[in-house]
Amino acid sequence: MKYIRISGRFSAEISVLTGSDTIGNYNTHSTAKVSVEKDGTYKTYEVPVITGNSLKHWHAVYLAKVYESLGGNKLNEFCKKGIGMRGYTRDSTFNEMKLPNSEKEAIEDLCNDIHGFLIPEKQIKRDSLVKFSFGVPVLRDDVLEYVSRFSVTHNRVSPIKSKSEKGEESQMMIFKQEYSTSPLYGFAASMDLEYVMRSIYESSTEEPKEKDEVEKRKRSSILALLYMFNGVGSKQARALPISEVKELLIAVSEKQIPNLVHGAYPDYVERSLDVLNSYKTLIKDDSLKVYGYKIKCEGGINCRNSLAEIFKEILGTVT
Template sequence: MSMIQNISLVGRLTLNLASLNNEGSEGNATQPRSATVVQDGQLYSVPVISGDMLKHWHADHLVKIAQDRGLPLSTNSNRRNPDPNRIKSELSNPEWVKANIPEAEGLSGKIKGEDRQPIETALYREVAKACVVTDAHGLLITEINTGEFDASVAVARTSRIQVGFMVGVPSKSVTKHYFHTKFVSTRTGKQAREGGANEGQNIFTRPATSAEYAIVVNIDLAGLGFDDAKNDYVIPEEDRKKRKKAILDALSYTLLSQPGANSSQQFPHIMDFQGAIVTSANRMPAPTISPIKEGYLDTLKGLIETANEMTDSETMSLKEINGIEEAVKYLTAIGKQ
C-alpha cells in the first residue's frame, strides 16, 4: 500500500434491539430519535443515531487506547468519562501555560488587539500537539484566562474525523415499544405516585430498534499533528504513525462496540457490516456515497475510477468489505503502515 493520507468508511451496520440515542421522554414513554430522509424521490421517517453520538463513541475508545499506549492526553480527556472541553483545563493553569506557551511569558491583565496573535499562533500548535483526542476531534477555543492574564481568542481546531448520522435504511429498519415494570416485593404504586424517590412499582415503555444503519465516516490522516497556523507538522513522523494507528483502531472498536444509552439492559446485538473502505494516497479526499442509496458501491467505484483519471495515477482505491471481521482486519493493516 502507498502512504494513505485520507480514508473513508461507508456501509451498513446491522444492529438488533438497540436503544442507543433517544430524544427524551413523554410521560412514561422513552422517545427514540428519528429523522426524515429521501430515497428514490420518496420521504421516509427512519430511526437515526446522531453524529455526535458516533463521535462520542470514537473519542471514548480513543481515550482508552491512548491510555494503554501512553499517547498524550489532556486532563479532561484522561478521565473515565472524558470531558469534551479537552485541553481547556490546561489553559486555565498558569504553570502549564508557562511551560508550554513561552509566547505568554510576561503577559498580564487584559490582552487585546494584535497582542493576541502570538497567543493564538501558539494555541494552534498546542491543540495539534498536546492531546491526541484534541488533535483528532478538534476544539474551539475562545478564551485563555490563567488568572494572570485574560485573552479573548478565536482558535478553531478542525476535526480530522468527519461523521454523518447513522441512518436506518428505510426498507430495513423498524422500531417497537416494549412495556416494562420495575419489580418490587410490594406491587403498590403508592410510593412512586406520591414522591420522587423512584421507588415502588414504576410502569414505562422503552423503544428497541432493529435496523441496517447506513454509516459514513471520513478521516484526514494527513492532518494529524499538523499545525494549521504554521502550516507544518509539530510532532515527529513516528508519533504521527502512532496516532494514526490509535485512531483507526478506535474506528474498529466503534464498529465492535457502541456504548450508548440503555446499553445496561439493551446492549445492541451486532450482526454484520457490509460496505467499503476507500483510501487516498494524495490530498484528494476519499469520496463517500451514502449507503442509504441502493447500488451505492457501484457509484463509488465509478467515482474512484474518475478520480484516478483526474490525477493520472492510481492513488485512490476501494476495498469492498463483507463482514465486521474483514473491516477490522483491513483497518488494522492500514494502521500498521
C-alpha cells in the same frame, strides 16, 4: 496513509442508537424522515436513526482507550474518561480546567487534536479530523417496511423508601425506554489524518517533531473504528447494542480523496467506485487503494475475508 473514506452497512436489533428526549418516565429514540422514490413519486418514512454526533462521540471514547493501550499519555482527564469537554489543555483536570492560548497548545491533547474544539472566548477553533454521517436504514422499501421503534418497560429499584404525594411508600420506579430494530443501516465516515498534531488555523510550516506520537495517534484513530464496528450505539446504560457489520467499503490514499457514497443508497458500492475511478483518472493518484468486506470483488476492490486483514494492511501504511 493520510486520508481514509469509509462507507458500509450494519444491522441493529433492540438498540438505543441515539436517545432523543425524556417525557416524564418515558425516554424516546431519535428519529428522522427519509424519502424513497417509487413509481415516479416519493414516499416518506419516519425512521429511528443514529446521529453522526453519536458515532463521533463513541469514536472519541474508543480512541482514548486504544491510545492508552498503545502507551499514549498525552490526553487530559476529560479525554481519558470519554467526556466530550474539549478545548482544555492537556494537563487540565476536573478541579483545574485550563484554556489553551493557541491551537498548537490545544492539540497536545489527543481528543482536541483528532476531534476538534471551539473556544469562543479566545476565538480559537479546530475542525474535527474524523467525521461521521447519520446512520439511517437502507433506502429500500423492503428494508424500511421492517424498521420498528418500540418501548420496553424497565424497573428501577431504590434501597431507600420514598413517599408519593398521596402518602404511598414506594421502592420501585417504573419507566419506559424506546428501542429500535432494523435489518440494515447505512453509514459513512471520513478521516483526514494528514493534520494530526499539525495546526489548521494557525500559519505554520513546521512538521511535527514527535513522529512516534503522530503515528500512535493515527493508529489509534483507525483502530477505534474496530470497536465501533462491533457495537454501535450512543446509549448503553440499559443494554449494550445488538449489532453486526454486514459490509464495508474503505478507500485510503496519500492524497485528499472524495467521500464515498453513503451506505444507505442501494447502489452505494457501484456509485462510490465510479467516483473513485473518475478521481484516480483525473488526479493520477497511484497511492489510492480500495478495500472491501463482504461485497462483490470488482472494479479494483481488494476484498478481504476479515476486518483484521483489512486493518492490518491499512495500519501497515501508516507513517
